[in-house]
Amino acid sequence: MRAMAVTAPGQPLEALELPDPVRGDGQALLRVRCCGVCRTDLHVADGELELPRLPIVPGHQIVAEVVESAGRFAPGDRVGVPWLGWTCGECRFCRSGRENLCDRARFTGLDLDGGYAELAVADERFCFPIPAAFPDLQAAPLLCAGLIGLRALRLAGEGERLGLYGFGASAHIVLQVARHRGWRVFAFTKAGDSDSQAFARELGAEWAGDALAPGPEELDAAIIFAPAGELVPAALRASAKGATVVCAGIHMSDIPSFPYEILWGERTVRSVANLTRADGEEFLALAPEVPVKTEVTPYPLARANDALDDLRAGRMRGAAVLVVDEREPPAPGRPAG
Numbered sequence: 444m445r446a447m448a449v450t451a452p453g454q455p456l457e458a459l460e461l462p463d464p465v466r467g468d469g470q471a472l473l474r475v476r477c478c479g480v481c482r483t484d485l486h487v488a489d490g491e492l493e494l495p496r497l498p499i500v501p502g503h504q505i506v507a508e509v510v511e512s513a514g515r516f517a518p519g520d521r522v523g524v525p526w527l528g529w530t531c532g533e534c535r536f537c538r539s540g541r542e543n544l545c546d547r548a549r550f551t552g553l554d555l556d557g558g559y560a561e562l563a564v565a566d567e568r569f570c571f572p573i574p575a576a577f578p579d580l581q582a583a584p585l586l587c588a589g590l591i592g593l594r595a596l597r598l599a600g601e602g603e604r605l606g607l608y609g610f611g612a613s614a615h616i617v618l619q620v621a622r623h624r625g626w627r628v629f630a631f632t633k634a635g636d637s638d639s640q641a642f643a644r645e646l647g648a649e650w651a652g653d654a655l656a657p658g659p660e661e662l663d664a665a666i667i668f669a670p671a672g673e674l675v676p677a678a679l680r681a682s683a684k685g686a687t688v689v690c691a692g693i694h695m696s697d698i699p700s701f702p703y704e705i706l707w708g709e710r711t712v713r714s715v716a717n718l719t720r721a722d723g724e725e726f727l728a729l730a731p732e733v734p735v736k737t738e739v740t741p742y743p744l745a746r747a748n749d750a751l752d753d754l755r756a757g758r759m760r761g762a763a764v765l766v767v768d769e770r771e772p773p774a775p776g777r778p779a780g
């Protein structure tokens with residue numbers, strides 16, 4: 444099969460011909476239709492996460508067609524494969540409803556080969572049927588940007604005014620869910636990034652502006668998607684007493700020291716890690732209800748490096764998606780099976 448893989452950290456992905464994957468116990472063999480590009484893929488490619496082996500096929504927002512199933516699906520069913528690829532089911536985190544923190548979790552596109560390839564295998568218990576309302580390309584960003592975004596929004600707590608720091612794939616979905624839940628949304632971007640600011644306003648943000656300066660009103664909660672540690676004290680300074688600041692990325696540059704007074708007043712800083720299957724089920728039921736509209740920029744699989752470069756440079760609106768199966772155009776409204 445054709446794949447784009449990390450072969451050396453910090454280097455561009457390499458086009459490889461790899462042996463077709465073989466389905467193990469409980470796994471489905473999948474023909475990948477498309478795969479969303481996540482900032483985490485950039486951290487994998489750059490070697491900012493510890494890499495368990497090389498080469499690694501990245502990609503954990505896989506929209507695929509089932510070729511062979513272990514029993515849960517029928518051939519031809521459309522499924523999504525997220526970041527959480529396997530958990531032990533035995534550790535204290537798994538046993539307390541926190542499988543996202545499993546000590547032995549295996550992640551798609553890092554520990555397990557992902558969707559930057561024509562074929563993939565995945566544990567069926569961790570795959571999701573995809574709502575029929577979403578064509579393939581529009582569905583892909585739901586599978587990480589969307590469902591981890593929802594987890595971040597839940598951890599942000601209750602309030603009226605939500606700040607989103609970094610306006611990429613995840614923020615453009617979370618904004619829609621947050622508006623649906625009654626939040627007023629303020630978008631914080633790099634100073635002068637008028638494209639992202641305009642995009643946020645189009646989607647319903649009531650204000651968009653410079654991330655390093657406070658907004659027009661104090662925030663009750665903030666979610667930081669950009670991997671920039673200096674945003675943590677910036678978000679605390681922009682926040683009201685009792686606010687929660689959620690760091691939603693898997694990697695962030697060091698957080699600079701800050702005076703205690705900006706944390707005082709029962710402000711909280713926390714991270715959000717991974718997802719549980721319950722998060723995925725909740726989000727995929729909610730997305731058609733909102734309804735979430737994802738804006739995607741498609742790239743052919745062979746141009747995965749361009750997609751990663753554009754993501755790194757912030758040169759895209761919404762989410763990048765790699766189109767892997769180009770035999771036929773995606774069929775809108777295809778039943779999830």
Ligand SMILES: [Zn+2]
Binds near residue numbers: 481482483503587588
């Ligand atoms: Zn992701």
Ligand SMILES: [Zn+2]
Binds near residue numbers: 537548
């Ligand atoms: Zn576990």
